[in-house]
Amino acid sequence: MSWADLATIAPLAAAILVAGLVILTDIALPGRRVPALAVSFIGLAVVAGLAIAVGVHPATAFGGAYRVDDLTTYLDLLFVAVIALTLMFAPDYLAARDLPLPEFAAVLIFALSGVMLISASADLVILFLGLELMVLPGYLLAGFAKRDALSTEGAIKYFLLGSFSSAIFLFGLAFVWGLTGTTRIDGVAAALKAIAGGSTPLSPGLAMGLAFLTTGVAFKIAAVPFHYWTPDAYQGSPTPVTGYLSVVPKIGAFALILRLFVGALGPLSADWDIIIVLLAAATMTLGNLVALTQDSVKRMLAYSSIAHTGYMLIGLAAWSSPNSRIEGLEGLLYYGAAYAFMNLGAFAVIAALQRRTGISSQLETFAGLGRREPLLAALMTLFLLSLTGIPPTAGFFAKAYIILAAVQAGGPAGILAVIAVLNAAVAAFYYLRVVVYMFMRDPRGEPAPLVVGRLMRSGLIVTAVLTVLLGLVPGLLLPIVGNAARALTL
Amino acid sequence: MAIPDALPFINLAWGDLLFLILSAVLVGSALLVVTLRDIIRCGLAMMVCFAALAGLYVLIGAPLVAAAQVLVYIGAISVLVLFAIMLTQTKAAPARLVFQTQALPAAIAAAILAFLIALTVGATNWNAVSAPIRTGTAILARVLFDQFVLPFEIVSVLLLAAVIGGIFLAKREQDGPA
């Protein structure tokens, strides 16, 4: 370890330090919410600043095991923003249920250091540790409402299938390591290039490893048919946690896909791209069709998040065609950001509605919201329109970009473009149904008025502004996304 | 007295014999874990399973992993599992585990997967790339602190996150100020 190494990992070290400081704050001032929250926000700002400062000069550390490039910086900043927003949405909800905030914040920031590790890893060992550090806090957060049976049930399902899929993934890594003899991502890529370059067919061991890796990752991103844990885990979790779970572990797993499948297994893309196409088609279609039948908005959004996994996979499928390498990755990265903000926003509105305990996320809860809470209803409409993909929102631009990339790629990915368009039409039905409930149905009885806290309100406004900005002025993010995509394909 | 290098008559090397015994114990106890009805016996069978696995690690030349297996899995994790069982089990617990409703399909799937893995591993030429791997404990220690310092520190962060979360989930409400 040298000073240069330390400087390169500064954002990661800072994130871990912030989590430690939150715990120390809780040790010094047990159970106090404001100090823990203040430390978290200041710390996250420092982490973001360091990520920008370090990201200016791409570098490697620890003998090439850790690499900071434009992709790392982009993902780091996106995740810091998502974690900060989650921390803005959670306090009201947690306070109403007498759940502690310091532990919540600390565990959340541990997860942040996990995803930062994934996005900067150039070594399979670090990649796996980052994955574990990212998902472990997720299990805890899913069961955070520990006296709620549904929360515990969801957490246990999430934990069992999550650790099972981690084991499958690790087994796949072992196969790849055994056949390439290295854990460095560029080393693996070079060894695989030699294998793919020779006309020998894929060895059975490598094919098996690839199958395990794909299965493990498909579990993590909740791609059909590996999505069974998703609805229960999402519905049972405390609502702000659901928002977090639908964004960070999913996009974190996509970061892992970028580092592993594009970075290390890229030379074999001819062997895995058809699997990705099939996964994407099944995931989009099934996610949307099942979402149609849901009465609970939380569960509906869980299935919708499965469908969005499918859209994001299109970007990966487009990458594997030489016509649209950069465009596919750009689409995937842009979609990740757009999805993060609009989905977080939608879950935040549900969390705001559930300010008091005992309020379900059934469709009826939303009846008449347009008259009762015009601001919340308007924001929810915006997020739902964006999730549907209606201009001028972030969701529209992201979807359009990724579909165009697929069209440009042609072949099987081109078929995906058609499926995606059809799916977007189906999805409109269930998203807009919530809007209909909010504005055209009368509530049963007279629900008590809501108080939306200041932190929650500013968080909602930030997500809304970002959702509109990413749709209206995509030029803001596109160059950054482009650099990130090119950093990977160099 | 000189002993032959291999088992008489069937010409089986001693190492292979040990491997066969240990794997038989491993598979047998693993089956017991999922088939026994008394959940405490399942836990005890799991300890046997861990021990057999530790033996296999020694056999393939990874004594450190074997030591870790004994220390962590048999010494700590089994205790944790048994405590968890004792903490939660009641007389009213279901006699049959709910998971066992899908035992047959699961068994078939597992058998097919095992067959596939065996076929794959057998058909693959593993010597093509991998250099001999050094697993002496001293070498391993130097490699860990030389090339894998970052993963090493991350492990402690991972453990810390698990400790915080585990304590939070397990502690009683009235323990300390909420």
Next chain:
Amino acid sequence: MTGIWYIVGFAVAGVSFVFLTIGAAWLISHRNRGDLHKGLPYESGIDTFGDTHGRFGLSFYIYALLFVAFDIEVIFIYLWAIAFRSLLLGGFVSMLLFVGILLLGLAYAWRKGVLTWR
């Protein structure tokens, strides 16, 4: 092939230790010939009640939980101790950091009162 004798020796010693102690206990102890009261744990005390499979206190579980974390730490400390001489200051600092991070978990447990036995 002297290695095999070590294994055989240890195996014999280990197995015979188990059976010798059980066998000796069986030989030395009084056989219980049909007297129900002699079979009770406390021959002349209060009858035992409840089930041996009773529920355990939560404190045991939390201790076991902490033990797992620190047990894993022990493995790493062992490796560190082996290579300590060749590692110099860097190894020392790495281990200090490792232990320090984990100590935070212990401090948290302490402050939350889960270490107090009840």
